[in-house]
Amino acid sequence: MKKKVVVGMSGGVDSSVAALLLKEQGYEVIGATMLFWKDPACRILPEGACGGEDAAEDAGKVCQVLGIPHYVFDFRSVFYDKVVSYFIDEYLQGRTPNPCVVCNRHVKWEALLQKAMTMGADFVATGHYARVVRLPGGRYSVANSVTAGKDQTYALFNLRQDQLARTLMPVGDYYKDQVREMAAKAGLPVAAKAESMENCFIPDNDYAAFLDRQAAGRVPGPGRFVWKDGRDLGEHLGITHYTVGQRKGLGLAMGRPVFVREICPETNTVVLGEGEDVYRKTLTCSHLNMMALEDLPAGQTLACTGKIRYAHAGAACHVTRTGADTVTAVFEDRVRAVTPGQAAVFYDSEGHVLFGGFINKD
Secondary structure: OOOEEEEEOOOOHHHHHHHHHHHHOOOEEEEEEEEOOOOHHHHHOHHHOOOOHHHHHHHHHHHHHHOOOEEEEEOHHHHHHHHHHHHHHHHHOOOOOOHHHHHHHHHHHHHHHHHHHHOOOOEEEOOOOEEEEEOOOOOEEEEEOOOHHHOOHHHHOOOOHHHHOOEEOHHHHOOHHHHHHHHHHOOOOOOOOOOOOOOOOOOOOOHHHHHHHHOOOOOOOOEEEEEOOOOEEEEEOOHHHOOOOOOOOOOOOOOOOOEEEEEEOOOOEEEEEOHHHHEEEEEEEEEEEEOOOOOOOEOOEEEEEEEOOOOOOOEEEEEEEEEOOEEEEEEEEEEEOOOOOOEEEEEOOOOEEEEEEEEOOO
16 A cells, blocks of 8 residues: 655745656645745745745646645645744844744744544655654654755754654655755746745744734833943943844844844843954753753763754854753854854754754854
């Protein structure tokens, strides 16, 4: 009997080719598009990243070409509860959230996998540029895709072992140009579709305006910019307008570049400093999720590579367990803009995700 797989299809080329490859490999493939957000503006996004109606339309056309069934699942309620609410709360607490990481864990996998299991599926699949690997000890991890420029393992660090055991990521073995070539050869209507880099539920990328709409009455108003020594520098628009390491858009005439060093929601202040002030060697993170590494005993130090944001290339560091749900990472060289709320993900020398967590405010 063929193994059955439900492919999460965004209406973009990557997830479409994932479905194509799995069908060619002999799986019984079912296409599924997840609706995440209500905003009609989402219809204009390339790649259908927000899971809006355009995504469902494009995915449906692909499924017709492939000769596979297509379903549309309304996950807007769970998306708001798990992702949007988290996004709002993080900004209000002076942190910079990572909604893709949370969405992957709680919506794209947990909610989709539950739905797939009710359909008798053996696996779920996505178009992520990563590879699911089972290591000699039996644990699952995600490994770097063949192309570092498209690697998406950072955003997948939070997946559980039971989720990974039922996950396929077939495009992780290919380069983007190969994926587009396969789509064109198969006659898929999304072969040349553009990608979207925007936050999926904020099409215009105006986070502050989104927060004003969605958290009316809870968003702090204007506060004070202060220099790192405590000197007052003037009024800022509100802490939700800024993130650690930011230089542009501060609205201050300082005569030289200055950067956001720290955000303090308890006093509604934004601390500024020189460029060198946003570099540091040490961070702590919590809310850990173990992947290739089953555990890191208290006091034990591990040499690995750490990434502190999606676009970070990674840097050598040593990580030590310092609490029940906390580790401290010390980088060999200083890294720029260690940002509370972002994920810190740690890799072994072969590119497997060992574990990760969310960066704390020290």
